[in-house]
Amino acid sequence: MTVFRWIVGIVAALLGSGSAIAFVIYITADIDVWLERARAWRRLAWAAVLLWFNVEIWRRVGMVILHWT
Numbered sequence: 601m602t603v604f605r606w607i608v609g610i611v612a613a614l615l616g617s618g619s620a621i622a623f624v625i626y627i628t629a630d631i632d633v634w635l636e637r638a639r640a641w642r643r644l645a646w647a648a649v650l651l652w653f654n655v656e657i658w659r660r661v662g663m664v665i666l667h668w669t
Contacts, residue, residue: 612645612652616642
């Protein structure tokens with residue numbers, strides 16, 4: 601599970617930093633394509649974080665069901 605957390609964390613960090621860089625490029629160059637890219641990468645980063653959260657919750661639910669006595 602730790603490997604999954606690291607992978608999702610790295611992916612989310614890369615997408616988040618890409619979104620921030622794209623937004624900075626949009627602010628400096630005023631090219632609308634970069635704003636669209638920043639929004640898309642931000643959505644993907646948020647989706648990665650939500651995936652991690654969902655897997656953590658359902659993992660705990662599964663562990664409770666398996667160890668129910």
